[in-house]
Amino acid sequence: MKKGYPRFFLLPGLILLIAIIIFPLLFTIRVTFSSWNVSQSGLNFIGGENWSEMARDVRYWGSLLRLFYLSFLTVAIQYVLGFAIALFAWKGIAARRFFRVLWLIPMMTTPSLMAIIWRSIFTEDIGALNGLLNRVGLDPVNWLTESGPANFAITIAEVWQWTPFMFLILLAGLLSLPKEPFMAAAIDGASAWKTFARVTFPMMAPISIGAIMIRLIDASKIFDSVFTLTRGGPGNATETPAAYIFQRSLQDFQIAYGSTLALTYLILAILTLTIIGKVFARLSKPKGI
Amino acid sequence: MAKITLSNIGHSYNKDKDQSTWALKPIDMVWESGKTYALLGPSGCGKTTILNTISGLITPHQGRLLFDDKDVTDIPTAQRNIAQVFQFPTIYRSMSVFENLSFPLVCRGWKADKIKARVHEIAEILDITDKLGRSAVKLGADEKQLISLGRGLVRDDVSALLMDEPLTVIDPQSKFELRKKIKAINKINNLTVIYVTHDQYEAMTFADELLVMSFGEVIQRGTPEQLFEKPNSKYVGNFIGSPAMNFLPVESRSGEMFFGSTKLQVKDSKGDLKGKALEVGIRPEYVSVASAPGENVLEADLLGHDDLGSVRVLKCISGGAPISVKIPRSQGIPASKKLHLKLPSEKLWVYQDGNLA
Numbered sequence: 001m002k003k004g005y006p007r008f009f010l011l012p013g014l015i016l017l018i019a020i021i022i023f024p025l026l027f028t029i030r031v032t033f034s035s036w037n038v039s040q041s042g043l044n045f046i047g048g049e050n051w052s053e054m055a056r057d058v059r060y061w062g063s064l065l066r067l068f069y070l071s072f073l074t075v076a077i078q079y080v081l082g083f084a085i086a087l088f089a090w091k092g093i094a095a096r097r098f099f100r101v102l103w104l105i106p107m108m109t110t111p112s113l114m115a116i117i118w119r120s121i122f123t124e125d126i127g128a129l130n131g132l133l134n135r136v137g138l139d140p141v142n143w144l145t146e147s148g149p150a151n152f153a154i155t156i157a158e159v160w161q162w163t164p165f166m167f168l169i170l171l172a173g174l175l176s177l178p179k180e181p182f183m184a185a186a187i188d189g190a191s192a193w194k195t196f197a198r199v200t201f202p203m204m205a206p207i208s209i210g211a212i213m214i215r216l217i218d219a220s221k222i223f224d225s226v227f228t229l230t231r232g233g234p235g236n237a238t239e240t241p242a243a244y245i246f247q248r249s250l251q252d253f254q255i256a257y258g259s260t261l262a263l264t265y266l267i268l269a270i271l272t273l274t275i276i277g278k279v280f281a282r283l284s285k286p287k288g289i
Numbered sequence: 290m291a292k293i294t295l296s297n298i299g300h301s302y303n304k305d306k307d308q309s310t311w312a313l314k315p316i317d318m319v320w321e322s323g324k325t326y327a328l329l330g331p332s333g334c335g336k337t338t339i340l341n342t343i344s345g346l347i348t349p350h351q352g353r354l355l356f357d358d359k360d361v362t363d364i365p366t367a368q369r370n371i372a373q374v375f376q377f378p379t380i381y382r383s384m385s386v387f388e389n390l391s392f393p394l395v396c397r398g399w400k401a402d403k404i405k406a407r408v409h410e411i412a413e414i415l416d417i418t419d420k421l422g423r424s425a426v427k428l429g430a431d432e433k434q435l436i437s438l439g440r441g442l443v444r445d446d447v448s449a450l451l452m453d454e455p456l457t458v459i460d461p462q463s464k465f466e467l468r469k470k471i472k473a474i475n476k477i478n479n480l481t482v483i484y485v486t487h488d489q490y491e492a493m494t495f496a497d498e499l500l501v502m503s504f505g506e507v508i509q510r511g512t513p514e515q516l517f518e519k520p521n522s523k524y525v526g527n528f529i530g531s532p533a534m535n536f537l538p539v540e541s542r543s544g545e546m547f548f549g550s551t552k553l554q555v556k557d558s559k560g561d562l563k564g565k566a567l568e569v570g571i572r573p574e575y576v577s578v579a580s581a582p583g584e585n586v587l588e589a590d591l592l593g594h595d596d597l598g599s600v601r602v603l604k605c606i607s608g609g610a611p612i613s614v615k616i617p618r619s620q621g622i623p624a625s626k627k628l629h630l631k632l633p634s635e636k637l638w639v640y641q642d643g644n645l646a
Contacts, residue, residue, distance in 0.1 A: 180375050180377060180379040181379055181380075181381060181382075183346055183366075183373070183375065183379070184373075184375070184379040184381075184437070184440070185381075185392075186345075186346065186365075186366040186367055187344060187346075187366055187367075187371060187372065187373045187441075188367075188392055188393040188396055188440060189367040189368075189393055189396040189397060190367065190392070190396045191367075191396070194395075194396055198381060198383075198384070198392065199381060202381070202382065202383030202384075203382060203383070205383070284383075286382055286383050286384070286385075286424040286425070286426045286427075287383065287384055287385040287388060287424060288384075288385030288386060288387075288388075288422055288423045288424030288425065288427075289422060289423055289424060
């Protein structure tokens with residue numbers, strides 16, 4: 001076989017990579033230096049105007065901050081709840097097969113169905129939650145039209161939908177752990193809490209990091225729950241970058257400006273997740289040299 | 290340390306009613322305080338089941354377990370004060386060597402300075418003081434196994450030390466060193482030790498008493514010498530010693546044993562024995578090459594030999610029965626293929642239907 005042949009076999013993959021990742025990325029970068037919008041399409045050159053506009057766009061940076069809070073909070077809750085449920089299922093409670101399936105239902109629910117479920121719960125005048133509050137003698141809450149409660153509603157919906165994912169990954173991790181360290185911990189006289197804190201949790205670190213990173217990557221694109229529950233409102237109190245970019249790019253048709261926002265968002269997401277990944281890796285390193 | 294009593298203890302993993310299928314058939318046994326015992330037998334014979342029953346990792350299907358006459362059958366593992374070393378080195382991966390060794394003491398609520406002193410004391414004995422600050426996961430298998438052992442020794446409340454084939458994954462050179470270390474430590478601590486192995490040399494060099502097991506039953510219990518010199522069954526004769534004991538089919542005629550037409554004098558003869566499978570057993574170590582026919586001398590053909598370093602094993606056959614003969618290397622291989630083999634009467638034992646007559 002001639003020397004250059006093996007490289008030919010890489011070509012289909014390379015072409016695909018260039019077609020679906022490299023080209024759109026380079027094209028997006030070029031678009032950010034144009035004024036492509038609803039009235040002016042095409043690749044003209046306007047320098048860094050879009051970038052300087054973005055730097056002054058308080059709504060965009062606000063949505064990024066909101067995303068930080070929403071993604072970290074929801075993923076943290078999902079992790080704690082998912083781990084707790086996985087521990088229950090792992091330790092073997094009655095009818096665990098039934099519960100395993102039951103806990104997976106939210107994850108299998110489509111976003112539109114999820115929206116119907118949660119809107120029916122949170123809707124202020126006829127919603128189930130306010131009905132419940134009314135019955136116990138409490139004032140109704142503006143779940144979807146007031147900033148704090150609206151963010152709370154989105155957090156709940158996110159947690160409800162994605163905790164099963166954490167549960168599934170963490171349960172698989174728990175089931176794959178070797179038995180010996182637990183036997184050793186029992187012999188060493190460790191209490192249930194010490195066994196969890198010093199044996200189970202550290203052994204689960206690589207799996208936990210994997211699950212958290214997957215969920216953080218996913219949560220950094222929070223859109224479905226925001227769009228279906230509040231449409232970013234009231235005002236832009238629940239707006240995430242994905243929702244804002246969607247609006248600027250595909251509703252207002254400010255393609256160039258939307259591309260600038262999307263590209264910045266991508267760079268920030270990559271940087272943040274890389275740093276988080278490194279921090280996690282350092283934290284989970286075994287003690288000692 | 291404690292005296293351990295197994296009173297009618299039996300265990301079945303699948304809760305089978307038929308006791309013949311149990312992993313551990315009901316057994317009564319007492320293990321004296323401060324002695325070292327080795328459980329010996331092939332894989333699946335119930336050795337680990339006995340250990341895990343004692344440590345509480347398994348609750349026996351039936352029977353009671355006593356430590357110094359106190360019933361501990363229903364007491365959880367953590368409260369039994371047992372130290373157990375597993376077949377595969379078990380360390381806490383996220384902890385340093387120091388933290389691994391101190392973990393049992395942390396669980397017992399010891400103060401930090403007391404823990405530090407005790408851990409250093411044990412590390413000194415195990416010769417791992419220079420590794421205390423290292424990450425346990427980065428150490429080699431033999432060092433990890435030392436840490437497993439250290440976690441048992443660091444405690445001052447250990448009733449018994451259980452070791453489940455602790456040297457299986459260790460390379461031969463480290464195995465020798467580790468075995469020496471374990472023996473030395475046992476002498477210092479004077480613990481009741483139960484050592485599971487399927488390596489007879491390990492068992493014989495290590496233990497005061499050996500228990501040979503098969504299919505969930507203890508077949509013979511005794512000192513290494515008793516088991517080697519006078520196995521109570523063909524099973525033990527085959528299991529203990531390398532090569533295995535020679536067994537020759539014999540006939541009893543008027544109280545005398547005959548191998549074919551050759552009369553064999555047996556010192557400890559039980560008189561006229563009737564049985565379908567009557568055999569005499571002798572260790573290859575006690576068979577010697579004779580220069581001429583005589584009393585208890587068989588004619589045999591030399592088929593070949595195995596070279597085992599300091600000794601050789603001659604593979605012979607006589608009257609259709611294979612006979613192994615262990616000779617020192619210095620003796621040399623016999624020049625003739627026709628040999629006379631001497632079977633000393635005081636080393637011959639009669640077996641009837643597989644058991645010592």
